[in-house]
Amino acid sequence: MRDRTFHLERVGERAFEFEIMIYGDELTDRQPLLITNSIEFPMPPSQAFCEQMWDAGLQVIFVRRPGHGRSSPLPKPLLTKLNVESGATVMAEAVMLRTLIVKLGLKNIVLMAMGSSNPICFRLVHMVSEFSKVILVNPSFNQEIIPVFRPYWFQKMLKQIITSQSGLRVAEAGMKMLLRNDPLSFYQTILKTSPGDLAYVEANASDYEAAGALELQITGGMLFYDAVMCLTEDRILKDGYFAGVNASVLIGRDSSDTWKRNMLKETERLNLPLHYAVRADIFSAFASPEAVIALIRGEDSPYLVPLTEFAVTA
Numbered sequence: 001m002r003d004r005t006f007h008l009e010r011v012g013e014r015a016f017e018f019e020i021m022i023y024g025d026e027l028t029d030r031q032p033l034l035i036t037n038s039i040e041f042p043m044p045p046s047q048a049f050c051e052q053m054w055d056a057g058l059q060v061i062f063v064r065r066p067g068h069g070r071s072s073p074l075p076k077p078l079l080t081k082l083n084v085e086s087g088a089t090v091m092a093e094a095v096m097l098r099t100l101i102v103k104l105g106l107k108n109i110v111l112m113a114m115g116s117s118n119p120i121c122f123r124l125v126h127m128v129s130e131f132s133k134v135i136l137v138n139p140s141f142n143q144e145i146i147p148v149f150r151p152y153w154f155q156k157m158l159k160q161i162i163t164s165q166s167g168l169r170v171a172e173a174g175m176k177m178l179l180r181n182d183p184l185s186f187y188q189t190i191l192k193t194s195p196g197d198l199a200y201v202e203a204n205a206s207d208y209e210a211a212g213a214l215e216l217q218i219t220g221g222m223l224f225y226d227a228v229m230c231l232t233e234d235r236i237l238k239d240g241y242f243a244g245v246n247a248s249v250l251i252g253r254d255s256s257d258t259w260k261r262n263m264l265k266e267t268e269r270l271n272l273p274l275h276y277a278v279r280a281d282i283f284s285a286f287a288s289p290e291a292v293i294a295l296i297r298g299e300d301s302p303y304l305v306p307l308t309e310f311a312v313t314a
Contacts, residue, residue, distance in 0.1 A: 001051060004044055004062075008070060011099045018100050019070040023050040023060040030059035031132075032106045033296075036097070038115025038138075039226040040190075042068040042214045043207045045286040046200075052289040058110065058296070063100065065117060066093060067222045069214055079221035084228050087235070094123035101128055108132050110296050112285060113139065119229040122236065125245050133296055134247035137285045138255075140230040141237050141266040172220045183212020194254035196280030200287040239269060248273045248295055252284025278303050 002024040008017045021044050033053055035044065044050070044062035053060050067073040078089045097120065101109070110133045113121035118139035125134055178186045184201070187208050191197035201208055249272050251263055260276075267274040275295060277288035285292055294301030 001047060002054065004047055004050060006064075006069070009100060009103065011103045012096070016066075016072045016096060016099075017070070018066075018072075018096075019064040019068070020100075021060070021062040023054065023062075027061075027104070027106075028059055030054065030057050031108055031110060033058045033060050033110045033112060033292075034101070034106065035060060035062045035112045036114060036117035036121060037062070037065055037068060038117055039068075039218065039222065040115065040215070041208075041211050041283075043211045045289075046204045046207065049286055049289045053293070056293045056297075058293075061104070061106070063097065065120070066096065067217075067219065069217075073219070074222075074225075076221070079219075079225055081224075084225045085232075089225055090119050090229055091123055093120045094127060097124055098127045101130070106130060110135065112137060112292070114285065115282065116140075116226040116230050119234060122234070122241075125242070125247065132246065134245060135285070135292065135295055136247060136249045136272075138251055138282060139249060141270065142233050172218075172223055175223075176216055179212045179215050183215075184208055186212065191282060193256075194252070194281040196252060196254050196287050197283050200280060200283045237270065240271070242270055242272055248275060250275055250277060250285055250291065250295060252277050252280040252282075252288070254279075254281035254284075273306070275304050275306055278305065 004021050004023060005025055006019050006021045009020050010017050023044075037043070042064050045060065050060045064071045074089065074093065077083065078092055083089045107130050109128070109130050111121060111125070111128075111131050112135040114137050118136050121134070121136070122139075125131060175186075184205060187201055188198060191201060249263065249267050251259065251274070253276060255263075255276070263274060275291070277284040277291035279291075280287040288303055290301060290303035293299075294304040
């Protein structure tokens with residue numbers, strides 16, 4: 001088995017550094033599967049997932065976004081309310097990721113955006129010509145998503161983050177207190193409605209312990225930035241935005257009916273194919289490597305099903 005070893009990759013004129021994991025340590029002639037992390041889980045997929053991708057001719061490259069782990073933080077001026085809400089911050093991060101891709105010399109790339117990294121990747125797909133396939137995992141387009149989150153206190157925390165500076169400070173302190181006390185319990189509480197997610201957590205408990213420690217480093221500015229980009233309207237997402245991009249959306253079996261209904265509406269508007277993996281919700285991609293491979297290869301699979309084939313409760 002190969003290791004998931006991280007190293008720092010320096011890019012750009014100002015010596016910005018990304019912390020990245022190249023599965024197997026060195027780039028090979030396998031097709032790169034480039035994964036960007038969501039704010040709540042700055043960890044790569046499991047070794048079992050990475051190994052299954054390797055056997056399928058894919059090499060996982062996991063990038064810790066700015067401000068996560070040892071990746072350089074975004075400059076403070078970019079995290080001001082004005083720059084975040086104007087879209088300047090998300091565009092700057094997309095440019096930085098493009099610079100990393102060029103530095104690594106990646107070709108014929110499969111991009112897999114996880115959760116809150118999707119808004120960055122929405123921009124990135126129009127900056128990089130080397131993407132042969134784009135998988136948007138649990139993206140928030142312009143649907144209302146706060147009611148989807150459970151338990152209720154987590155919804156309240158998300159609202160606090162985007163509505164006031166004092167609310168942001170309270171939410172940050174509360175989240176970090178829970179993570180400091182028991183990171184596994186924090187994740188299990190948030191994921192308790194998804195048997196597939198809970199099974200993935202149990203199988204990879206050490207990754208969630210590590211994620212909890214990394215989350216303690218996240219600043220209030222980063223929380224605000226990701227929350228605004230995911231929980232408020234993204235003005236670039238007009239009809240036809242993804243024309244010419246070989247992109248698909250992936251969600252999981254355990255997603256709520258509210259999430260499924262809203263996702264159907266938005267993917268139809270944006271003309272994006274929507275599939276669902278037969279395991280999990282938030283971690284549907286990591287818990288369903290067979291579904292990811294089928295989606296990349298354009299193959300039929302019992303692990304990957306068009307959502308339109310399933311009834312969604314009205």
